[in-house]
Amino acid sequence: MAKNKKVTSYDVAREAGVSQSAVSRVFRPGLSVSQKTRDKVMATANEMGYRPNAIARMLITKQSGMVAVIVSSRANVNYPEVLSQVSKQLAARNKRVLLFTLDDVEGLDELFEQILTFQVDGVIALAAHFESHRLAQFEKHEIPVVLYNRNVSDAMANTVCCNHEQGIKQLIAELEKNNPKKYLVLSGPKDSDVANERREIAIKLLKQFAVKDVSILYGDYSYQSGRDCLAKWLQHNPAPDAIICSNDTMAIGVIDEARENHELHIPNDISVVGFDGITSSAWQSYQITTIKQPVEKLVKAAVEVLLEHIENPDSPPEARVLTGALIKGNSVKRP
Amino acid sequence: MAKNKKVTSYDVAREAGVSQSAVSRVFRPGLSVSQKTRDKVMATANEMGYRPNAIARMLITKQSGMVAVIVSSRANVNYPEVLSQVSKQLAARNKRVLLFTLDDVEGLDELFEQILTFQVDGVIALAAHFESHRLAQFEKHEIPVVLYNRNVSDAMANTVCCNHEQGIKQLIAELEKNNPKKYLVLSGPKDSDVANERREIAIKLLKQFAVKDVSILYGDYSYQSGRDCLAKWLQHNPAPDAIICSNDTMAIGVIDEARENHELHIPNDISVVGFDGITSSAWQSYQITTIKQPVEKLVKAAVEVLLEHIENPDSPPEARVLTGALIKGNSVKRP
DNA sequence: TTAATGTTTGCATTCGAAGTCATTATTACG
DNA sequence: CGTAATAATGACTTCGAATGCAAACATTAA
Numbered sequence: 001m002a003k004n005k006k007v008t009s010y011d012v013a014r015e016a017g018v019s020q021s022a023v024s025r026v027f028r029p030g031l032s033v034s035q036k037t038r039d040k041v042m043a044t045a046n047e048m049g050y051r052p053n054a055i056a057r058m059l060i061t062k063q064s065g066m067v068a069v070i071v072s073s074r075a076n077v078n079y080p081e082v083l084s085q086v087s088k089q090l091a092a093r094n095k096r097v098l099l100f101t102l103d104d105v106e107g108l109d110e111l112f113e114q115i116l117t118f119q120v121d122g123v124i125a126l127a128a129h130f131e132s133h134r135l136a137q138f139e140k141h142e143i144p145v146v147l148y149n150r151n152v153s154d155a156m157a158n159t160v161c162c163n164h165e166q167g168i169k170q171l172i173a174e175l176e177k178n179n180p181k182k183y184l185v186l187s188g189p190k191d192s193d194v195a196n197e198r199r200e201i202a203i204k205l206l207k208q209f210a211v212k213d214v215s216i217l218y219g220d221y222s223y224q225s226g227r228d229c230l231a232k233w234l235q236h237n238p239a240p241d242a243i244i245c246s247n248d249t250m251a252i253g254v255i256d257e258a259r260e261n262h263e264l265h266i267p268n269d270i271s272v273v274g275f276d277g278i279t280s281s282a283w284q285s286y287q288i289t290t291i292k293q294p295v296e297k298l299v300k301a302a303v304e305v306l307l308e309h310i311e312n313p314d315s316p317p318e319a320r321v322l323t324g325a326l327i328k329g330n331s332v333k334r335p
Numbered sequence: 336m337a338k339n340k341k342v343t344s345y346d347v348a349r350e351a352g353v354s355q356s357a358v359s360r361v362f363r364p365g366l367s368v369s370q371k372t373r374d375k376v377m378a379t380a381n382e383m384g385y386r387p388n389a390i391a392r393m394l395i396t397k398q399s400g401m402v403a404v405i406v407s408s409r410a411n412v413n414y415p416e417v418l419s420q421v422s423k424q425l426a427a428r429n430k431r432v433l434l435f436t437l438d439d440v441e442g443l444d445e446l447f448e449q450i451l452t453f454q455v456d457g458v459i460a461l462a463a464h465f466e467s468h469r470l471a472q473f474e475k476h477e478i479p480v481v482l483y484n485r486n487v488s489d490a491m492a493n494t495v496c497c498n499h500e501q502g503i504k505q506l507i508a509e510l511e512k513n514n515p516k517k518y519l520v521l522s523g524p525k526d527s528d529v530a531n532e533r534r535e536i537a538i539k540l541l542k543q544f545a546v547k548d549v550s551i552l553y554g555d556y557s558y559q560s561g562r563d564c565l566a567k568w569l570q571h572n573p574a575p576d577a578i579i580c581s582n583d584t585m586a587i588g589v590i591d592e593a594r595e596n597h598e599l600h601i602p603n604d605i606s607v608v609g610f611d612g613i614t615s616s617a618w619q620s621y622q623i624t625t626i627k628q629p630v631e632k633l634v635k636a637a638v639e640v641l642l643e644h645i646e647n648p649d650s651p652p653e654a655r656v657l658t659g660a661l662i663k664g665n666s667v668k669r670p
Numbered sequence: 671t672t673a674a675t676g677t678t679t680g681c682a683t684t685c686g687a688a689g690t691c692a693t694t695a696t697t698a699c700g
Numbered sequence: 701c702g703t704a705a706t707a708a709t710g711a712c713t714t715c716g717a718a719t720g721c722a723a724a725c726a727t728t729a730a
Contacts, residue, residue, distance in 0.1 A: 008715090008716055009716065010717095018679080018680085019680045019681075020681095020716090020717075021680060021681080021718080023717090024716095024717055024719085025718090028717095028718075031719095032677060032678060033678075034677080034679090051448060051451050051452050053394075053452070053715090053717065054452040054717095055390060055393045055454050055716080056394055056685090056715070056716035056718085057716080057717055057718075058390045059388075059390050059391055059394055059684095059685050059687095059715090059716080059718095060684065060685050060718045060719080061685085061717085062685075064390060069434075071419070071422075073419065079415060080414060080415035080418075083415075084408065084436050087406075087436040088436055088438065096435070096449075098432070098433055098434075099404075099418075099422050099431070099432040099433075099434050100422070100426075100431070101419050101423055101426070114431075116386050117386050117387060117388070117389040119388060119390050140384075141341075223614065223618065256618060256619035256620060257619075280615055283587065284591035284592075284594070284595050285591060285620035285621070341686090343687085344687060344688095345686080353710085354710040354711075355687080356687095356688080356710060356711080357708090357709065357710075358687085359686095359687055359688055359689085360688090360689095360708090362687090363687095363688075363689095367706095367707060367708060367709090368707095368709090369695095369707080369708060372708080372709085387686085388685090388686050388687065389687095391685070391688085392687055392688075393715095394685090394686080394687080394688095394714095394715050394717095395686085395687055395688045395689080395714065395715050396687085396689095396715085
């Protein structure tokens with residue numbers, strides 16, 4: 001009969017007529033215990049409903065088995081998939097996700113204090129802006145950090161990132177097949193590092209393609225901002241030939257706005273490309289030409305790098321770049 | 336100068352010339368410490384980079400400050416919003432989210448063992464199927480559980496749920512304005528409790544509305560399944576007048592399939608309603624008439640109920656039902 | 671049978687903060 | 701100024717599992 005109150009290893013030990021150490025050893029893999037003791041302990045443990053207390057174990061082993069995952073609200077629409085992948089893959093390596101969400105920049109110090117407090121084995125930051133002094137803080141405590149989808153040139157940071165440059169190059173190559181004259185780049189918000197990177201790359205590559213007429217607009221990654229930006233632009237300007245959106249969601253907004261309020265047809269009047277390859281980008285009504293991020297591979301890489309650095313704290317920082325897949329939709333005019 | 340190795344309360348105590356208890360008291364709110372000691376301790380603590388070890392604190396106080404959130408992969412598309420709300424609201428109450436994702440039914444026992452092991456203060460289950468013996472398990476350990484969007488009639492469980500019945504009634508009322516003859520109910524998967532509930536309610540209410548011709552189809556909540564189900568149906572049957580979809584995503588699939596492959600116009604040929612009020616349901620191309628779940632309120636309620644039961648383990652189980660808002664889109668024919 | 675080796679086992683200690691309790695310092699007040 | 705009341709403090713114990721160490725036991729070789 002299982003009791004209501006917490007059962008400890010001592011209780012089991014007493015009941016089974018062995019020492020507490022014996023009980024502990026039974027529940028630690030690979031330790032020397034005779035089959036007889038093992039069976040006896042397991043039997044009484046099951047009977048009493050005993051489970052080792054992870055907290056006590058953490059304290060003595062100095063390994064919490066928890067990884068802090070920081071998610072910024074700025075995070076991409078595909079973050080649920082990322083998060084669920086992270087959780088799954090960490091679980092496979094016997095680690096749990098301790099979730100920290102981050103909306104305002106206020107309380108950021110507090111947040112980082114919290115994370116340190118919890119003695120996590122490592123940190124994965126999803127699209128969160130990480131100043132280098134924060135990285136240093138974790139470094140000092142020997143807590144490895146992996147930045148997901150962040151290219152930090154300066155830093156000694158571990159990063160796992162989709163190859164934005166290569167992806168955007170492919171997208172522009174698609175667009176260029178029609179020799180568009182007027183380009184619009186619809187960037188994500190200025191305080192998003194990914195957005196800034198994608199925008200700058202687009203600008204750079206367009207220059208390389210010898211495109212003259214490029215205008216930049218700033219949205220906030222949302223559907224509505226896609227609509228609003230296009231609407232505002234068209235108030236005072238002619239329609240562009242091609243629009244490069246920093247993510248799919250804004251591309252969808254752009255398409256809806258063009259069709260609904262301006263009688264512009266996609267792709268015949270305007271070609272639109274997105275980025276990310278979110279589920280809805282493939283929906284019939286949009287069929288966006290975009291770059292699909294290799295989420296599963298990215299996460300696998302992130303987890304690998306993190307675990308490598310947990311096990312071997314002195315291994316040098318690593319930056320992994322994975323290439324996404326060009327999805328040829330129906331939002332770019334065929335030549 | 337902060338040292339590289341972990342700084343404990345003893346280190347700070349020694350340095351500040353006080354006892355370890357004093358340090359502990361400084362970092363616990365509301366305990367009796369003189370201003371002088373407090374300042375002294377705070378100063379040296381900051382200087383040494385000391386932060387209390389949450390793990391040690393958990394062990395002695397028997398409060399982990401962590402809430403297990405179980406997310407099933409079956410979970411709705413709006414779960415990222417739910418999850419981020421949960422995290423935010425728990426953070427406001429000084430609790431953290433320990434995330435457990437659940438894909439296959441395998442390893443479910445293992446998962447629950449894990450959760451118990453971590454000594455979480457409570458559990459929130461998002462759309463996860465929870466057999467009553469599992470509930471009993473947590474009950475035995477006095478760990479309160481809140482089921483999010485689950486109506487468990489039998490159970491002594493805490494539940495927070497959107498009012499499906501009232502919502503679906505409103506949707507049917509909308510549809511009935513055109514007196515449709517043939518209804519199709521596109522249900523979610525049979526192993527989802529929410530899906531089953533929504534389907535059964537729809538069937539029951541249609542009967543109440545004296546509708547004769549109702550057929551049931553089963554999808555898996557996905558866009559593609561919406562398309563496939565409609566396509567398969569139309570192979571051998573005439574188009575229905577109205578389709579009640581168990582979620583918005585399938586409704587979107589249905590709409591795309593109807594338009595693309597069958598030259599059916601929404602809403603003139605078929606009226607379609609969804610459920611959830613996900614972001615994309617409001618997009619120009621779909622504008623689905625649906626019920627928007629009051630996610631923020633639901634989460635607030637869930638967190639409230641959970642904390643109430645953490646603080647007062649003997650309070651009776653609570654079932655909160657919140658009503659969603661009818662969104663009148665453009666997917667139902669106007670009379 | 672004994673020595674030598676390997677395997678199990680229990681004792682005692684450890685992890686780091688919190689809380690109990692008795693003691694000392696401080697304040698309030700007659 | 702003395703005494704009661706209160707505030708502040710430190711010594712010591714606690715939470716529950718893991719582990720170094722030495723003793724006990726089992727196994728093999730000689």
